[in-house]
Amino acid sequence: MSESVAAEHNYIGLSEFPTMEATTMSDKTKTRDNNNVDDNGLNFKATELRLGLPGSESPDRVDSRFLALNKSSCPVSGAKRVFSDAINESNKWIFSTGSTTATGDVGSGSGPGSSAVKDGKSTTFPKPAVPVKEKKSSATAPASKAQVVGWPPIRSFRKNSMASSQSQKPGNNSETEEAEAKSGPEQPCLYVKVSMEGAPYLRKIDLKTYKSYLELSSALEKMFSCFTIGQFGSHGGCGRDGLNESRLTDLLRGSEYVVTYEDKDSDWMLVGDVPWEMFICSCKKLRIMKSSEAIGLAPRVMEKCRSRN
């Protein structure tokens, strides 16, 4: 059974993705193990994102998560069922707590803190049914359409195609936070086009499936495997490190290609300067260029860095 999960189709084409995520996730958790609360005051333990394959986390971690859940406000039995599912079922991707908390508290609204949720694989995700309303008799509409499983009734295939096009709409990036507050598998992805010099056609990737520049870099590498992509950024999970000037020029000199992106102001920037979270909020398009062309970008990039500092 687990094979079928592992082999499940990642429509982006990165079938290696699940393993990559699993290792990253467990790394991330180790660093956060002792902190229940991170810098932003969010209780990450309770809202931990779980995208790793079952079995990639240790049993006691699962337990403490369950405990954290019981502590958090989950008055609805529907929400509880979801969690016992997460623990009992060994074949499933584990739902994040944020999503079910939100669906459990219909109408009460869930703050952004409870929902650092992202499900990059909204297609093949087996979903436990979480009833949006406990009692049907009152004709209250669900708090948000995105929270209702299987609604609107559109085939997964079509949803994915639409999701990949939606990132092209202007202003979509600014809604990222709002979109993240919506929970559940139907939430939008953040697809951006990736072009490469000399490649006959473009690709699209969902930026939300990556947690760091490193992941993005390896994903791009796999996608455009015949070319070498320059290493950029050393940003891990927390991503607050900037890239200093000398490091940047080292990297540019050292490799044939670099990755650049078009930001909200329609400027072409070098990938790797800003913290990851800031990057995915402002990135509209990606382009892999020859480093000789990218050198021209560097001075401007440094200016922007300096003005921020």
Place this chain on the structure above:
Amino acid sequence: MNYFPDEVIEHVFDFVTSHKDRNAISLVCKSWYKIERYSRQKVFIGNCYAINPERLLRRFPCLKSLTLKGKPHFADFNLVPHEWGGFLLPWIEALARSRVGLEELRLKRMVVTDESLELLSRSFVNFKSLVLVSCEGFTTDGLASIAANCRHLRDLDLQENEIDDHRGQWLSCFPDTCTTLVTLNFACLEGETNLVALERLVARSPNLKSLKLNRAVPLDALARLMVCAPQIVDLGVGSYENDPDSESYLKLKAAIKKCTSLRSLSGFLEAAPHCLSAFHPICHNLTSLNLSYAAEIHGSHLIKLIQHCKKLQRLWILDSIGDKGLEVVASTCKELQELRVFPSDLLGGGNTAVTEEGLVAISAGCPKLHSILYFCQQMTNAALVTVAKNCPNFIRFRLCILDPTKPDHVTSQPLDEGFGAIVKACKSLRRLSLSGLLTDQVFLYIGMYANQLEMLSIAFAGDTDKGMLYVLNGCKKMKKLEIRDSPFGDTALLADVSKYKTMRSLWMSSCEVTLSGCKRLAQKAPWLNVEIINENDNNRMEENGHEGRQKVDKLYLYRTVVGTRMDAPPFVWIL
């Protein structure tokens, strides 16, 4: 009964092709049953668990064409876990063992594996046609086996499947001797395509009528393909992505002009809008247009294209066309029979641009309209009443208001009267999907008037068990009833158990049925498979002392002649 020799009767039966009619013929007398079963070549199985392959082959040993449907319809919307069932392999294994001369296989919502595709490709020498709709579980390696081993392959039609694309060379697995292709549809593949192999394949397929490309086929390759296949009738354009240099674009325009047989157009997954005009010269011939994946084309370009399509019978578009765009459709496409309007903004952020006005305009302008699927933000009873008056010929009417329990936005009333008008006026209605705020009243109307209704989809509707009872008692031809998030419980479920003999299946999720109700049903009806899908608390259902009163999360029941299935996963409990 037999005034003629069997051969004559058999010859007469050859003219009867619909499986419903064939089923009816076989019930006339034993002799006709016997003649019919030996001459039946095409079999349709609406639920793969209603029968097993051994019994199928015992009855129809001369089977050539098989249609199989697996998962229940709501599986399309992720309401059914992937491991639920619908496995193809046992069927292929049984068919292969029996050495039946299988030529065509059409599957919907089945779990297909590379292994089953490989076995299929090797077991049937005359295999010609494979159509997979909304299936999953296989990769391009499976396609490679089909390409390599099926010497007489005519159709390879992949519609909206979840295929793991290994970006291999499956297209180059077609041998050079393969020249028989009529249909090649791989639009749902996400990976790269070997363009050289594709062009050579198309060039050596003079009978190719339907070609649907995936997004990895760029504009200049499209132009070359169309030059190779000017006889094409059905074209899926694929990506249309690259901004073409003027030479590519001119070539494309010239190639398109030569495709005088082109009747159906689809794709445009990442269309550059200004390239659409290249198709204007052939639009007057088009009978079918599917722009429902063309998210990047906006209203005005869509309208410009559609204005040229006066013969259109089938149109699938996004709601970005707007009410104004639908008015253009209504005034241009007088031959329109089927319309599907899909939502372009799944976040429901109010960007959806079609309302009840668009629907009314279409109903007024298109007298031949008989099938509609319409996603919109709002609806009124008045609009539905008008639509019913304008179009009493609906066979399929599916309305999806994106906010599941939204009332009439003008009067704040439930939409009972509107849907009631539809079922009353449309006497041939076979399929209906409801949405919006609805009470038991709408079901009273449905039970009273929808005499031909075979499939009904209900979500977030009704008040009491009476609603469901009206439907079960009234709709004599009901085959598939699927209900979610509605307050129907054991009383309705158990009221008339024999009703389920006449139905293919019943789905109820997030309703009020309890475990004890389901158990009672299973006891009363041993010819039913009553399946409880409980991914959440499989164990709890059994241990809990209150188990009888515990609500069942998902119930799926279906008539069957072969009893409990053996391949159910642990979270499916068959009572």
